[in-house]
Amino acid sequence: MRKLSKLMLVALLAIAIQACKKDDEPSTKKVSKKAVIENYAKMVYTNYKESLDAAKAMQVKINAFIANPSKETMVAAKKAWLEAREPYGESEVFRGSNGPIDSESKEAWAINNEGQINAWPLNEAYIDYVRMATDYTGVGGIYSQSIIGSDKEITKELLVGMNENGDGSDEAAVSTGWHAIEFLLWGQDDQRPAPFTNAKDLSKNTTSGWRPVEDYTTRTNAERRKTYLKVVTQLLIDDLQDLVNTWAPGGQYYQVFMGLKEDQALKNIIEGPQFLAMAELSSERMLVPAYNDGGFEGCGQEDEHSCFSDNTHRDVYLNAKGIVNVLKGQYGSVKGSSFIDLVKAKDAKQGKKLENATNDMWKKIVAIDTKAKAGTPFDQMILNEGKGNVGEVITAAKSLLDLGDIIKESAAKLGITTSNREDLEPTYTE
Numbered sequence: 001m002r003k004l005s006k007l008m009l010v011a012l013l014a015i016a017i018q019a020c021k022k023d024d025e026p027s028t029k030k031v032s033k034k035a036v037i038e039n040y041a042k043m044v045y046t047n048y049k050e051s052l053d054a055a056k057a058m059q060v061k062i063n064a065f066i067a068n069p070s071k072e073t074m075v076a077a078k079k080a081w082l083e084a085r086e087p088y089g090e091s092e093v094f095r096g097s098n099g100p101i102d103s104e105s106k107e108a109w110a111i112n113n114e115g116q117i118n119a120w121p122l123n124e125a126y127i128d129y130v131r132m133a134t135d136y137t138g139v140g141g142i143y144s145q146s147i148i149g150s151d152k153e154i155t156k157e158l159l160v161g162m163n164e165n166g167d168g169s170d171e172a173a174v175s176t177g178w179h180a181i182e183f184l185l186w187g188q189d190d191q192r193p194a195p196f197t198n199a200k201d202l203s204k205n206t207t208s209g210w211r212p213v214e215d216y217t218t219r220t221n222a223e224r225r226k227t228y229l230k231v232v233t234q235l236l237i238d239d240l241q242d243l244v245n246t247w248a249p250g251g252q253y254y255q256v257f258m259g260l261k262e263d264q265a266l267k268n269i270i271e272g273p274q275f276l277a278m279a280e281l282s283s284e285r286m287l288v289p290a291y292n293d294g295g296f297e298g299c300g301q302e303d304e305h306s307c308f309s310d311n312t313h314r315d316v317y318l319n320a321k322g323i324v325n326v327l328k329g330q331y332g333s334v335k336g337s338s339f340i341d342l343v344k345a346k347d348a349k350q351g352k353k354l355e356n357a358t359n360d361m362w363k364k365i366v367a368i369d370t371k372a373k374a375g376t377p378f379d380q381m382i383l384n385e386g387k388g389n390v391g392e393v394i395t396a397a398k399s400l401l402d403l404g405d406i407i408k409e410s411a412a413k414l415g416i417t418t419s420n421r422e423d424l425e426p427t428y429t430e
Contacts, residue, residue, distance in 0.1 A: 031341040033262040039329050039336030040269050041257060044099075045247040046334050047091045047325075052240040054084035059233050062181075066226045069216035078185050078203035082311060085178065088240075089318025092118070093326050096275025096424075097268045100246050100253045109246060109253040113239045115177075116163055120305055122179045123172040124188050128225065131190055147175060147228070154227045156235045176235055179306070184229045186308035187211025193380040196310070199373055207377070208310035267416050270339055270407060273323040277361075278404030279424035281319045285312075286397040290382045304379055312379070313372035316393075320365040320400070327358050327407075343410045350413050357399075357406045364396040 061080035065073040095102050095114060102114040124130045128148045152158055159180075165173045174180060186209025198204045216222050246253040257265060276282075289303035305315040325331045329338025340358070344351030371392055372378060378393070385391040404421065411418045 031337045031345050033266060033342065035337035036329065036339060036342055037258070037262065037265045037269070039334070039338070040265075040326065041247070041249075041254060042336070043325065043329070043331040043334050044091075044094055045244070045249070045254070047087060047094070047331050048240065048243045048247055050087040050332070051084070051091055052237065052244050054087050055233075055237050055240055058084040059237060062185075062229060062233050066216070066230055069213055069226075071213050074185070074213050074216075075203045078309070079201070081178075081181060081185060082202055082309065082314075085306070085311065085314065086318060088118075088178070089315055090322040090325060090331065092280075092319045093272045093276055093322030095272060095280070097272035099257075099268065099272075101243060107256075109256050111239075111242050111246065113242065115168075116160060117177045117236060117239050118179070119164060119171070119174045119177055120179045121172055121303060121307070122174040122183060123170075124183055126173045127175060127180060127183060127228070128221075130188050148221050148224050154224060154231055156231055156238070159228075159232055159235060176232055177239075178236065179308070180232050181229065181236065182306060182308045183209070184225065184232070185209075185211065187215070189308050189310065193377065193383045195375045195380065196372075196377055199375045202309055202311055205310060209308040263414075263416055266339070266342075266414065267411070267418060269326065270411050270416070271418050273326045274404050274407045274411075274418055275424055276319055276323055277400045277407060278419075278421045281316065281323075282397045282400035282404070285316060285319070286393050286400075289378075290385045290391075290393045290397070291387060292382075304382075307379070310377045310379065313369050313377065313381075316378070316396070317365055317369040320362065320396075323400075323403070324358060324362055327354070339410075343413060347413045350410055354406050354410045357403045361396070361399040361403045364392070364399045368392045368396055 058077070058080035061073075061077045065077040098105075100109050100111040101117075102112055103110040104112060125146055128146050147154070147159075147162065159175045162173070162175045163177075164171055188211075189209045191207055191210070194207045196202070197206045202208065212219075214222075216225055245251055248254060257268070260268070285305050292303050304310075304312040306312045327338060327340050329336050329341065340351055340355050343354055368378070368381070371381065381391060381393050385394050401421075408418050408420075
């Protein structure tokens with residue numbers, strides 16, 4: 001029998017010691033709060049920059065469509081919108097973090113332009129004509145005329161001033177942002193939820209919005225429609241540019257953020273994913289439409305986030321990906337120290353619990369995206385779900401709620417107190 005060398009004995013002993021470590025012993029991986037904060041700031045800037053670049057690429061296709069409206073140029077513009085939504089969807093996790101996009105602070109750094117960028121649900125009749133009255137357009141219509149149907153000069157100032165009725169009194173009176181552009185390209189989706197005709201390329205799918213290219217050529221208000229589309233697209237780019245500028249190294253909010261006390265900066269960082277997990281994504285974007293028995297054919301179709309293009313499954317996927325990004329400290333090529341690393345360094349058992357909950361949530365979110373890519377749109381999924389009838393959407397939403405609670409627990413381990421679920425005002429909490 002061969003004798004074990006001293007080197008081998010040392011290696012085996014090290015393995016045995018590692019195996020006997022208690023789950024609640026802190027990780028030996030070195031991680032600092034400063035490193036997590038710096039990595040986060042880099043992630044935010046990179047994400048907004050890539051979103052801006054994609055929006056500019058979309059603008060090129062939209063301008064080509066406006067200059068020469070055809071079925072081909074319209075499809076190209078739709079495809080560019082879908083592509084531009086990808087990086088922006090991941091950036092939604094930066095909301096709820098007392099940051100420039102949605103802070104109501106009176107400080108100069110508080111841009112608070114999220115409502116101009118991504119407000120929804122959108123009352124189609126506020127912008128243009130509709131074929132069918134809905135919960136949002138009202139039976140017989142609730143506006144005397146649409147913006148496009150009026151004689152008002154369509155400018156950025158007009159659209160900003162009219163967004164959400166100008167004073168926030170009508171949240172469905174959306175005149176700007178991603179979903180205004182989406183409606184102008186796809187039109188109202190008044191069809192019963194049905195399988196995708198082209199799940200691989202939603203710009204060519206025929207079971208979503210129905211807007212004909214003639215709306216931009218021979219139909220009434222074609223020129224005003226072109227002007228609106230051009231102006232609202234430029235406004236979106238301006239808003240994204242403001243976010244890029246303020247988060248760029250040396251930018252106004254970058255300096256404010258990097259000057260915060262470390263625990264305050266960490267609280268801001270982690271309240272973003274907690275907000276999405278506990279309220280905005282789980283409740284508003286998933287449980288509300290899943291439990292809604294109104295809308296077309298008794299489903300929550302009008303409460304879909306991207307109801308005109310039937311791209312809601314990607315919204316859900318990308319928003320959840322943003323949560324994963326922040327918790328794991330990675331976005332695209334940017335990767336560094338993370339919140340999970342910090343928790344593990346303090347309490348390995350809690351860190352593992354957070355990591356497992358994150359992975360479990362992600363697995364359930366991916367199931368929604370996979371089902372959609374196989375041909376079943378989000379509006380058809382929620383048609384078959386509701387109280388007492390749980391499917392992929394409700395299952396994933398509940399895993400987000402669970403994750404939100406564990407994020408709060410984990411922050412407490414670091415001595416950081418974050419918002420309670422009820423403070424985030426979710427519509428559904430189950």
